[in-house]
């Protein structure tokens with residue numbers, strides 16, 4: 001007979017999902033109630049308000065989609081792109097490529113602006129793309145590229161789009177809660193994120209927000225939105241309907257309890273404090289790794305604190321290191337993707353996983369594993385280097 005599934009207790013320091021806070025896990029197991037229950041609707045309103053805080057937006061069209069981050073991406077493109085539309089898509093890693101797929105599947109033309117993996121989106125190239133193409137409807141880019149660990153300058157990119165009268169779609173799956181993000185202040189028109197990166201929550205929910213400009217574009221569509229489930233006008237009947245909410249789909253009730261709890265925790269901590277915490281632990285991890293002779297792929301000014309792409313030491317089988325970390329320390333770190341496969345690890349410091357205990361565990365486990373495998377690295381220095389960062393504060 002098949003028996004119950006008990007997952008092992010892991011420490012998740014990869015590119016997501018990241019560690020879920022025990023308070024969030026506890027919220028998941030509270031009794032399921034009806035998705036039109038007045039108490040549930042009261043909780044939904046709190047989720048919307050707290051999401052506005054997290055995104056820094058006043059837009060009432062801010063809500064979670066009942067599906068993972070990829071669905072949030074699709075929701076933005078399926079509602080805003082119509083056949084024949086021109087969309088400038090910036091690609092400097094995996095996720096820009098998915099944006100291109102979305103544009104093309106909904107009948108748009110993707111004008112690609114490419115930057116090397118490990119570099120941020122170059123605003124000069126975006127300006128040149130606008131200069132070379134008239135009637136661009138949308139500029140789309142990834143704020144925090146999880147495949148490489150790069151932060152792009154969203155504020156500047158949004159200014160360029162506004163100057164040319166284009167809308168912006170911004171992927172903030174890895175930046176929300178981990179790096180500065182100011183949706184209204186930067187004039188982001190459509191934004192999506194995920195719960196499993198810096199929000200200490202399990203995967204499966206995608207917060208999104210559309211501002212008034214984006215909503216006007218959606219309302220003036222010439223063609224019917226080709227997705228029923230993600231049609232924003234229909235979703236709003238449920239999430240925006242106030243007391244008279246219409247049934248659209250059955251909300252993932254318990255997953256939303258968990259998301260609510262993670263947003264309560266974000267409010268308690270304070271958004272700016274959450275950004276600073278990610279930076280602080282990144283600094284300690286960085287000094288520890290560098291003391292071990294391990295270097296970073298991404299240059300300091302646009303390095304993501306929550307996703308550290310670091311070079312695998314010479315002659316070391318990176319997959320073997322990851323499986324030893326998992327077997328011996330129950331610690332998960334991520335592999336490199338695409339051209340970076342085999343060359344880098346991606347060490348996440350996201351949400352609840354971003355803490356001192358994890359930084360010290362990761363440094364100690366990595367150093368011990370690498371030296372057991374015969375890597376030529378300095379030993380005995382990493383922990384002290386990280387502790388020096390902690391002791392300075």
Ligand SMILES: *Cc1c(COP(=O)(O)O)cnc(C)c1O
Pocket residue numbers: 016068069070071073095142144145146147171172173174194196203204
């Ligand atoms: C993880 C991620 C996604 C996809 O989110 P899922 O929840 O896995 O669907 C999209 N964009 C970026 C930048 C991500 O890191």
